[in-house]
Every structure is written in C-alpha cells, then in structure tokens.
Amino acid sequence: MAQPQVPVTVLTGYLGAGKTTLLNRILSEQHGKKYAVIVNEFGELGVDNDLVVNADEEVFEMNNGCICCTVRGDLIRIIEGLMKRKDKFDGILVETTGLADPGPVAQTFFTDDEVKAKTRLDAIVTVVDAKHFLGQLEQGDEAEEQVAFADVILLNKTDLVSEDELKKVEGKINSINRYAHIFRTQKSQIELSAILDKGAFDLKRILEFEPDFLHHGHEHDHEEEVKSLSLTADRPVDPDRFQKWMGALLQLRGPDIFRSKGILAIDGAPRRYVYQGVHMMMDSDWGTPWKEGEKRFSKLVFIGRNLDGENLQRGFNDCLK
Amino acid sequence: MKLDLSNPAWHQTLPPGRAVAGDAPVAACAFSKDGSIAAFALGDGRVRLLPGDINAGETPAAEPLHGGVVLALVGDPAGDGFVSGGDDGRLLRIATDGTASEIVNQKGKWFEHVAGHRATGAVAASAGKTAFVAKGGEVKEFGPHESTVAGLDFSKDGSRIACAHYGGVTVWSIGQVTLPPRKFVWRGSHVALKWSTDGKFIATGTQENDIHVWRMAQATDMRMQGYPAKVKSLSWTADARFLYTSAQPVFTAWPFSGKGPEGKPPLQFGEEGAGLISVVAAHPAAEFVAGGYDSGELQLGDIKTRRSVVLKMADGSAITGLAWSPDGYKLAVGNEAGTLLVLDLRR
Numbered sequence: 001m002a003q004p005q006v007p008v009t010v011l012t013g014y015l016g017a018g019k020t021t022l023l024n025r026i027l028s029e030q031h032g033k034k035y036a037v038i039v040n041e042f043g044e045l046g047v048d049n050d051l052v053v054n055a056d057e058e059v060f061e062m063n064n065g066c067i068c069c070t071v072r073g074d075l076i077r078i079i080e081g082l083m084k085r086k087d088k089f090d091g092i093l094v095e096t097t098g099l100a101d102p103g104p105v106a107q108t109f110f111t112d113d114e115v116k117a118k119t120r121l122d123a124i125v126t127v128v129d130a131k132h133f134l135g136q137l138e139q140g141d142e143a144e145e146q147v148a149f150a151d152v153i154l155l156n157k158t159d160l161v162s163e164d165e166l167k168k169v170e171g172k173i174n175s176i177n178r179y180a181h182i183f184r185t186q187k188s189q190i191e192l193s194a195i196l197d198k199g200a201f202d203l204k205r206i207l208e209f210e211p212d213f214l215h216h217g218h219e220h221d222h223e224e225e226v227k228s229l230s231l232t233a234d235r236p237v238d239p240d241r242f243q244k245w246m247g248a249l250l251q252l253r254g255p256d257i258f259r260s261k262g263i264l265a266i267d268g269a270p271r272r273y274v275y276q277g278v279h280m281m282m283d284s285d286w287g288t289p290w291k292e293g294e295k296r297f298s299k300l301v302f303i304g305r306n307l308d309g310e311n312l313q314r315g316f317n318d319c320l321k
Numbered sequence: 322m323k324l325d326l327s328n329p330a331w332h333q334t335l336p337p338g339r340a341v342a343g344d345a346p347v348a349a350c351a352f353s354k355d356g357s358i359a360a361f362a363l364g365d366g367r368v369r370l371l372p373g374d375i376n377a378g379e380t381p382a383a384e385p386l387h388g389g390v391v392l393a394l395v396g397d398p399a400g401d402g403f404v405s406g407g408d409d410g411r412l413l414r415i416a417t418d419g420t421a422s423e424i425v426n427q428k429g430k431w432f433e434h435v436a437g438h439r440a441t442g443a444v445a446a447s448a449g450k451t452a453f454v455a456k457g458g459e460v461k462e463f464g465p466h467e468s469t470v471a472g473l474d475f476s477k478d479g480s481r482i483a484c485a486h487y488g489g490v491t492v493w494s495i496g497q498v499t500l501p502p503r504k505f506v507w508r509g510s511h512v513a514l515k516w517s518t519d520g521k522f523i524a525t526g527t528q529e530n531d532i533h534v535w536r537m538a539q540a541t542d543m544r545m546q547g548y549p550a551k552v553k554s555l556s557w558t559a560d561a562r563f564l565y566t567s568a569q570p571v572f573t574a575w576p577f578s579g580k581g582p583e584g585k586p587p588l589q590f591g592e593e594g595a596g597l598i599s600v601v602a603a604h605p606a607a608e609f610v611a612g613g614y615d616s617g618e619l620q621l622g623d624i625k626t627r628r629s630v631v632l633k634m635a636d637g638s639a640i641t642g643l644a645w646s647p648d649g650y651k652l653a654v655g656n657e658a659g660t661l662l663v664l665d666l667r668r
Contacts, residue, residue, distance in 0.1 A: 053408075054429045056449070058468045060487045060510050062529065073487065073510045073528065074469060081408055081431060084390045084641075086345035086365035086659075112528075113550055 005120040006083075007197045008092045010105050012146045013127030014136050015098030018156040022127060022188035023095060027051065031192055033090040036082050038075065040097045051089075053078055057097060059104045062111065069281070071108040076115055083118045091196055092119065099142050102126075102149045103258070103279055110281040123198045126150035126180075127188065131160045133169050147173055148226045148258040148303045149278075150180040152195050159186045176226045177303050179261075226258070228303040231313050235320040236267035237298050242319040246282075249315065254280030257304035263287065265296035267321050335632055338664035339375045347655025349394040350642035353401055354439065358417060359653040360403045361642065361661045362391035368405050368415055373651055375665045386413055386421045393435040396647075399442030399456075406432025412446045412453065424455050434473050441479035443495070452484050454495045463493045463502075472514030472525065485514035485525050490535065492523075505535045507542060513553050519561035522577060526552030532566055536581070543583055545575060549597065556603040556610075563588070563624065565601045565610055570594050572601070572612055572622050572629070591622045591629040602643040602652075611652055613640025619654055621666075636660060 013019045023037055038053045055074045062069040075094065082089065096102055102124055109121040126146045129136070136143035147153065153173060158166055170182060183190055242264065250257065260277040275284035290296055300316060346364035352373060353360070361369045366385030372378070387407030394405045403415040404424070408431040413421040425432075430448040437444050443456040447470035452463040463482065464470070472485035476492075483492045489507045494500040505523065511533070513526035524534045531546040532555070545566075554567035563574035564582075572591040575582040596616030603610050608625045617637035622629035634640070638658035645652055654662040 053431075056469065058487065060468070060528075062509070073471075076528070077433070077469065077471065078431075081390060081392060081433070084346050084348045084364045084392070086363070 005118060006089050006092055007122035007199075008079075008094060008109065008119045009122050009196055010094045010096065010102055010124045011127070012096045012100070012102045012124065012149065013098065013154075014129060014132070014143050014146065016132070017098070017127040017129040018154070018185075018188040019095055019098075019127050022154070022190075023093065025188060026093065026192060026196075029192075033192075033196075034087065035196075036089045036092045038078055038092065038094045040095060053082070055094075057100060069107065069111070070104045071111050072104050075105065075108045076112045079115050079119055091122070093196075099140075101142075101145060106149065106278040107281050110278065110283055123151040123195070124149050125152045125154065125195050127154045127156050128169070128173065130155050130157045130166060130169050130184075134172065137172070144176055144226050145258060147176045147180070148228075150177060152198065153177075153180045153182045154185045154188060154190060154195070155182055156185045156188055158184045177228050177259075179228055179301055179303065226303070226305050227307060228301065229307055229309045229312070230302075231300045231309075231316045233265075233298045233316065233320050234295075236296065237264045237273075237319055238321055239266050239269075239273075242266075245315050245319050249312075250277065250280040250282065253304070253306075256306050257302055259303040260301065262298070262300040264298045264300075265290070335662075336664045336666055337375060338662055339371065339379075341369070341371060341379070341661045343369055343655065343659035343661040345659050346657045347642045347659060347661065348390060348392055350644045350653040350655045350661075351394045351396050351403060352644055352646045352651070352653060353396045353403065353417070354398065354647065355401060356646040356648050356651065358402075359644070359646070359651070359661075359663045360394055360396075360415070361653070361655050362394035362405060363659070364390045366391060366407065366409075368394065368403065368419070369661060370403075370415075370417070370419055371653075371661060371663055373646055373663065375651075375663055380419070383419045386415065387411060392431060392433045393446070395435050395437040395444070398437035398439045398444060404435055404437060404444050404446070406435045406446050406448070408432075410448060412444075412448070412455070425453050425460055427451075434470060436474050436482075438475040438479035443475070443479055445473055445475060445482045445495075447473050447484065450486075452482060452493070454482060461495065463495070464491075466491055468510075471510070471512045474514055474516040474523075476516055477518065477520030483514060483516055483523050485511035487511070490514065490523055490525060505540065505542065507533050507544075512551055513555055515555040515557055515564075517561045517564070517577065518557045518559055521561070522564075524555050524557075524564055526555060526566070526568075530568070532564075532575075534564070534575075534582075543581070545582070545587070554598070554600045556601050558603045558608070558610075558624075559606050563603070565603050565612075567598045567601050567612075570597055572598070572610055572620070572624075574610075574624060588624065590624065590627040591620055592631050594618045594620065594631070596639075600640055600643045602645055604649050605645050605647060606649045609649075611643050611645070611654075613643050613654060613656070615639040617656065621652075634660065634662075 058074040264273040271289045272287035274287040349362040366387040388409030410427040412425040427448040435446040450465035466486040468487040470484045490505040492503040510528035511525040530548045535542045548568045550568040552568045556565045562578040570593040574588045594614040598612040599615040600613040619632040638656040642655035652664045
C-alpha cells in the first residue's frame with residue numbers, strides 16, 4: 001500500500017546557534033502537527049516528550065569503498081522504528097551535532113531503500129549565529145560546510161549585531177551558497193511553515209527559487225573557499241553524454257561537491273529532467289512538462305570547494321547537442 | 322507431523338483460524354512456551370494476547386504496556402507469558418493475564434531485540450550499544466559494542482550470545498566465568514542475526530543487501546550476494562540443514578549440510594509473490610516453512626516436495642510478524658495494517 005512519504009528536515013548549525021531553542025519551540029508550541037525529533041543529546045532539550053528520540057550519530061561507510069558513501073545507520077533504524085507507530089507523523093526533524101558534517105545524514109536518504117520508501121528529505125535547515133558566524137569560519141570547515149549544504153538558513157540572533165554586521169554576514173553566506181533562502185530571526189522565532197515541509201529537496205520543485213543574479217566569475221575567486229555557481233545552456237542536452245560527464249565528475253570530485261542540483265532540457269524529451277545530489281549520491285526524476293512555445297533551457301547548480309567554473313562550463317557544453 | 326501445507330483448497334479459503342483487528346501495525350508475534358497463547362507486539366504500545374486454541378473464547382483487548390512501539394517480543398523462556406522490548410526503553414515480562422513487570426529500564430534508549438533460550442530460561446535483549454541477559458532474577462550487561470546492537474541470538478546450549486553491529490559480530494560467554502568476547506569481523510553494517518540451530522554457524526543480513534555467515538569452528542566466513550533488498554529475516558531449519566532468507570520473491574534456502582553452501586546456489590521453490598518475502602519462519606520440527614510478503618501474501622511451503630500454497634490475506638498489507646507454535650501446528654501472522662491471525666494447520 002502506498003503511504004505518503006513523511007517529510008524529513010535536517011537541522012544543522014554550529015554549537016550555540018539556536019538549534020535547541022528552535023526544537024523546543026517545535027515541540028512545545030501549539031501548531032496542530034505531530035513531529036518526531038531525533039536529537040543527539042537527550043538532556044539538552046528541556047521537554048520530556050515521547051516524540052524525542054535519542055540518536056548516537058553512528059556513521060558507517062558503505063562497502064563500495066567510497067569515502068563519500070558514509071551514512072547514518074542509527075537513522076535507518078530509528079526511522080524504521082518510528083514507521084511502526086500507529087500514530088503517524090507530519091514530519092521528522094533530525095538534529096546534527098554542531099560539529100557534524102550533514103553529508104552522512106543527507107546521504108542516508110539517498111541510500112536506504114526502506115527509508116526512501118517511507119520518508120523523503122525535505123530540506124536541510126542551517127541555523128547561523130549572526131554574532132559568531134564570521135569567527136566560526138576561522139575555526140574550521142564546519143560552519144562553512146553547514147551553510148554550503150543548506151536549503152534554508154536561519155540567520156539567528158540578529159538582535160545581537162548591527163545592520164552593517166548583518167549585511168556582512170549575509171554577504172558571506174551568499175558567497176558560499178547563494179541558493180539558500182535566508183530568514184533573519186531572533187531567538188529562532190520563525191513560522192514553522194517557512195522551514196518545515198517545504199519540498200526544498202523535491203525534485204519537481206527544484207530551482208523554482210531563482211536568485212535574480214546569475215553568477216559567473218564572481219569578484220573573488222579563491223579556489224579553496226566554498227562557493228556556489230551555476231551553469232546554463234540554451235541548447236538541448238544529450239542525455240548519454242551528460243550522464244557520463246556528471247557521473248565522472250561526481251566520482252572524481254564528490255568529496256568537494258556538497259550539493260548539486262539541476263534542471264535539464266533533454267533533447268527530444270517533453271518534460272524537464274531534474275536531479276538533486278549530495279556529494280556523489282544523486283537522485284533524478286522527470287519534472288513538469290515544457291509548455292508549448294516555452295523557451296527550453298538547462299541549469300546546473302554546484303555548491304562546493306575548489307570549483308572551477310570555466311572548466312565545469314566547458315564540460316557541460318560538451319554535453320549539448 | 323500431520324500438516325498439509327500444500328492443500329490446494331487454501332488458495333481459496335484460509336485454513337481454519339481466528340482473525341482479529343489489532344488496530345495498530347504489528348512489529349512481531351510469538352507463542353508462549355506451551356503454545357497456549359499467541360501474542361502480537363503492536364505499534365501503539367499494546368501486546369495483544371490471543372488463545373492458541375482458535376475455538377476458545379477471545380481474550381479482551383489489552384491496555385498499552387509500552388510508551389510507544391512494542392519493538393520486540395518472545396515467549397518467556399522462564400514462564401508462561403512473554404517478554405517484550407519497547408521504544409520507551411523498557412524490557413517487560415508479561416504474564417498470561419496481560420499484566421507486566423519491568424526487567425530493565427533504559428530510559429532514552431530503545432529495546433529493539435529480544436531473544437529467549439528455552440532450556441536455560443535466559444532472556445537476552447539489547448538497548449542501544451548494550452546487551453542485557455536476564456536469568457533467575459539477575460541481569461547482566463554485555464558491551465557497550467562499537468555501535469547499536471542490530472540483532473542478537475543465543476548459542477544452541479545457551480552459554481553464549483552473539484550481537485550484530487557495525488563491523489561484524491561479537492560473541493559473549495554469559496556463564497559464571499567471564500571470558501573475553503570473541504569477534505567476527507566483516508566491514509559494514511549488520512542488521513539481522515541468527516545463530517544456527519546446531520550452534521555451528523552465525524548468519525547476519527547486511528545493509529549492503531547480502532548475507533554473511535561465519536563458521537564457528539574454523540572462524541571462516543562466507544558471503545552470499547545478489548539480494549534486491551536488505552535481508553532482515555533469517556531462519557534456520559530445526560535440523561540446521563538450511564538457512565532461509567527473506568528478500569526474495571520465492572523461498573530461498575542455503576544448504577548447510579555436508580560441505581556447506583560454498584559454490585552452490587540456494588534452493589529456491591514456491592510461487593513467486595508480487596513482492597518480496599519480508600518475514601520467513603522455518604517450522605520448529607519438520608521440513609515446512611512459512612513466508613510473509615511485503616505485498617501481503619502468505620506462503621506455506623514444504624522443502625522436501627518443493628510444493629507450496631499461497632494464502633491471500635484480505636488486506637494486502639505487508640506481513641511484519643510470523644511465529645510457529647512450539648508444537649508446529651499453529652501459525653501466528655501479523656501485518657502492517659494490524660490484522661492479527663492465528664491459523665490452525667492441523668490436518
């Protein structure tokens with residue numbers, strides 16, 4: 001029997017950014033919805049609620065030997081267990097610890113068939129501490145990577161910084177990941193509908209949100225930095241050549257590419273071809289049909305480290321008819 | 322045994338039995354030691370008890386014993402009732418009247434796996450990375466393992482338990498003398514475990530859609546690949562000649578008699594289901610087997626004659642629990658839609 005897939009929101013953010021505050025609100029507020037919350041530190045949440053599940057961030061590598069194919073085994077078990085409940089959930093939230101790489105969590109939803117059948121990854125939400133974000137960037141890769149993975153960013157604690165500082169932080173976030181929605185918040189106050197069940201990972205809706213600036217050779221190009229870029233094409237894409245190129249690219253560069261998304265006008269196909277990836281795992285589907293007379297185009301988005309835009313565009317151009 | 326598992330009439334009508342609406346998904350089912358009660362672990366915290374005698378009066382609906390889902394259930398090896406584990410972190414001993422007493426409480430963890438050993442009366446259960454063995458009022462801890470225990474079982478004589486986890490299996494001696502645990506290593510995540518009924522092999526199902534089997538005596542191991550899904554259900558025949566595995570559209574049994582299964586294909590028989598076998602249970606005494614499908618069918622087979630019969634359950638919901646009564650005449654079946662069924666297969 002086909003049951004609707006339960007949307008899963010992955011919540012990341014540096015220590016102290018406000019994840020726990022947000023989770024407490026989701027668990028205690030009257031919103032008429034039922035969410036299961038998978039946390040790492042049971043004690044941290046002030047509420048004693050049987051919808052809170054303790055996880056251990058148990059990461060293991062799949063046996064194909066690829067370092068990118070690490071998944072969270074505890075999540076697989078917990079989601080299977082939650083699905084045995086009589087009362088179904090409106091959504092599941094997965095909190096990652098402040099220093100964890102969100103990759104394995106996201107990859108779990110691409111890898112395990114049972115998890116895929118019963119749940120869908122809805123969005124990766126990253127809580128950013130407006131006051132400390134720039135400092136955290138200096139302390140390691142975590143803060144930067146969490147922003148790179150995000151579909152939605154809560155720029156939190158905006159009351160603790162000036163408008164100028166906020167603009168600076170937003171500029172930095174944009175330079176890492178210009179494809180995430182940014183919401184300014186205080187004390188993690190946000191309409192839950194803005195972050196939950198958004199379908200940000202929904203392939204059919206992918207790239208509906210288009211930043212109004214296109215990006216080519218941005219002002220600074222330090223290759224070590226995480227950045228986002230997009231490739232576009234007006235000519236139709238040859239599916240075989242694209243598959244070969246993308247497959248090889250993710251195989252080779254998977255560790256550096258945090259997210260990739262795309263919408264393609266495949267030669268001769270009546271519908272949009274859409275895909276969504278985390279590191280080297282990806283999922284694709286046919287999206288909405290092209291309308292009569294509509295200008296067909298393709299667009300790819302990469303968020304990652306050491307991205308060479310010109311090289312990528314050249315590779316993509318070779319896939320065009 | 323006088324069972325007629327390939328009775329063609331059962332294609333049309335189920336064997337004599339009792340069907341009850343459980344009102345919650347079934348996570349597991351079990352019979353009590355004497356076979357007089359069938360129990361069903363439900364997704365709302367209840368353990369529903371039904372008389373093994375399909376003509377006896379029905380027992381009243383039970384109250385929830387666990388806070389959330391009852392994740393694991395076995396017949397109590399030391400009593401007339403059952404032992405259950407739940408996602409409320411409690412391991413409970415359930416009496417025949419449905420009342421419960423707590424054996425262990427691990428708040429914040431889930432009791433996901435429970436096994437019983439009839440001859441010694443010991444119960445083994447796991448919550449998180451730790452296994453617990455309860456025997457004669459005493460509870461001992463084993464672990465923590467490197468990751469959450471994802472399957473456990475007793476050795477044939479009940480002197481050891483095996484726990485599956487990332488990277489392989491750990492075997493603990495649970496007797497009075499404390500011995501260092503023995504490790505059987507194979508990379509990856511192991512998600513199910515069954516010790517062979519003759520004690521010679523330990524089989525696991527892995528996250529990578531294969532099964533792994535260790536030969537205890539030589540500590541050699543083998544790997545069987547090619548399943549389309551994770552093998553979550555393993556069942557050894559009573560004589561340990563075959564290991565049945567789920568995740569195939571027909572009965573799939575690896576031969577372990579003689580030189581073992583290396584280089585041999587598994588024995589496959591039965592009708593192809595619409596989906597895959599989700600739960601498989603070898604008969605406790607004879608050459609029969611029961612398989613429940615994720616597409617809702619129930620199939621009974623006889624490995625000797627390779628004959629089988631498919632029973633169409635009314636609602637087509639995935640079968641999630643199967644248990645034979647100890648005497649092998651009754652079969653308890655539960656599914657995701659919450660149908661509880663006790664079949665009487667006596668000819």
